[in-house]
Amino acid sequence: MLREKGQRFSKIRREMALVVLEIRRHFNADDVFRELRRRNVRGAHLATVYRTLPLLVQAGIIQPALFSSGERTFYETSFERPHHDHLICTGCGLVVEFELEAIERLQHDVARCHGFELTRHFHELLGECGSCRSASP
Amino acid sequence: MLREKGQRFSKIRREMALVVLEIRRHFNADDVFRELRRRNVRGAHLATVYRTLPLLVQAGIIQPALFSSGERTFYETSFERPHHDHLICTGCGLVVEFELEAIERLQHDVARCHGFELTRHFHELLGECGSCRSASP
DNA sequence: ATCGATGCAAAGGGTTTGCAAGGTT
DNA sequence: AACCTTGCAAACCCTTTGCATCGAT
Numbered sequence: 071m072l073r074e075k076g077q078r079f080s081k082i083r084r085e086m087a088l089v090v091l092e093i094r095r096h097f098n099a100d101d102v103f104r105e106l107r108r109r110n111v112r113g114a115h116l117a118t119v120y121r122t123l124p125l126l127v128q129a130g131i132i133q134p135a136l137f138s139s140g141e142r143t144f145y146e147t148s149f150e151r152p153h154h155d156h157l158i159c160t161g162c163g164l165v166v167e168f169e170l171e172a173i174e175r176l177q178h179d180v181a182r183c184h185g186f187e188l189t190r191h192f193h194e195l196l197g198e199c200g201s202c203r204s205a206s207p
Numbered sequence: 208m209l210r211e212k213g214q215r216f217s218k219i220r221r222e223m224a225l226v227v228l229e230i231r232r233h234f235n236a237d238d239v240f241r242e243l244r245r246r247n248v249r250g251a252h253l254a255t256v257y258r259t260l261p262l263l264v265q266a267g268i269i270q271p272a273l274f275s276s277g278e279r280t281f282y283e284t285s286f287e288r289p290h291h292d293h294l295i296c297t298g299c300g301l302v303v304e305f306e307l308e309a310i311e312r313l314q315h316d317v318a319r320c321h322g323f324e325l326t327r328h329f330h331e332l333l334g335e336c337g338s339c340r341s342a343s344p
Numbered sequence: 345a346t347c348g349a350t351g352c353a354a355a356g357g358g359t360t361t362g363c364a365a366g367g368t369t
Numbered sequence: 370a371a372c373c374t375t376g377c378a379a380a381c382c383c384t385t386t387g388c389a390t391c392g393a394t
Contacts, residue, residue: 078368078373099359115376120359122374137274138329142358157321166321173317176310177332184294184303185337192275194329195314200322215393217349236384252351257384259349279383 077125085111086122090132096144096165099123136165138194155193161202168195214262222248223259227269233281233302236260273302275331292330298339305332 077083089105090097099119106114123145126132133148136156153174154167173193181188214220226242227234236256243251260282263269270285273293290311291304310330318325 080367080374082375113376116358117360117377118375157318157323159323160326166323168317168321170313170317173310173313176307176313180305180307180310181294181332181334184305185340186294186296186303186332186334187340188332188334189297190333192329192331192333195318195323195325196327196329197318197323197325203322203324215348217393219350250351253383254352254385255350 077129082106082111082114082118083122083125085109085114086119087126087131090126090145090147091149093147096136096146098142098144136194137192138196155195157195157197159199159202160196161198161206164199166199214266219243219248219251219255220259220262222246222251223256224263224268227263227282227284228286230284233273233283235279235281273331274329275333292332294332294334296336296339297333298335298343301336303336 085106086102089102089109093101093105099116102123103114103116103119106119123132127134127145131147131149132145134143135146136144136158138158152169154169155173157166157168158164159166177191177193178188222243223239226239226246230238230242236253239260240251240253240256243256260269264271264282268284268286269282271280272283273281273295275295289306291306292310294303294305295301296303314328314330315325
């Protein structure tokens with residue numbers, strides 16, 4: 071695999087990379103840990119998962135996500151995926167990804183306005199999805 | 208004070224409300240706790256602060272903020288303040304508040320597009336401010 | 345007098361760390 | 370062989386909770 075950003079390449083890291091690349095949803099450390107066990111990666115340890123996740127971020131394979139969802143640190147795959155933000159249903163937890171060029175442009179405008187050079191942004195819209203709205207008046 | 212949303216009104220709560228209304232910056236539970244001690248509010252306890260913060264949110268006096276900043280739960284005063292989002296310098300931690308009607312409108316458009324009814328949003332722009340940029344090439 | 349709020353201490357849960365043992369280069 | 374990773378367990382930190390007491394209505 072393509073992840074020599076200065077780190078060594080162990081079996082566990084390989085397995086973790088495979089796992090996160092295959093996960094479609096957003097995940098946290100424990101999700102990865104449980105998936106590793108399910109695959110019988112012998113003795114994969116939760117501490118190792120915690121130690122490796124930041125490396126995968128650095129390598130550009132995953133990125134943090136879903137900040138508004140409270141405590142847990144969530145990630146999503148970033149490798150070969152276009153940029154997007156999230157629309158989250160507060161009723162059922164449904165996550166929809168969206169991307170709007172116009173918003174991106176305005177964000178840069180705002181930053182420039184204040185003398186900032188924009189590097190990242192977190193943008194999450196919370197609301198109620200159609201199904202939840204029709205379910206509860 | 209104007210905070211009878213169904214809760215009782217104790218001395219500690221009164222003091223806490225005063226503190227958070229006077230704080231200008233973003234703050235966490237411990238900031239409030241230390242400020243209470245500084246003011247010699249006798250024996251104000253950290254557990255009480257943790258218990259009271261959600262009540263102040265419910266009462267519309269404060270609101271959670273700065274989600275991308277990692278672990279700690281931060282708040283800011285919301286009482287009689289217009290809506291705004293944050294532009295944060297990753298170099299020095301400077302926080303600038305901004306508000307752009309156009310972005311707000313686009314957010315609602317996006318939500319509606321996907322059948323969502325928008326209730327809240329988190330929008331944080333991260334970058335480097337002017338001083339930090341000139342300090343480090 | 346009743347019911348909720350507080351102090352205290354202890355538990356809780358996710359995350360991090362020190363160290364010895366095992367892998368990678 | 371040198372150095373990095375891992376497993377393990379213990380430490381950490383912020384936050385929450387149980388319980389007896391104190392305070393508000």
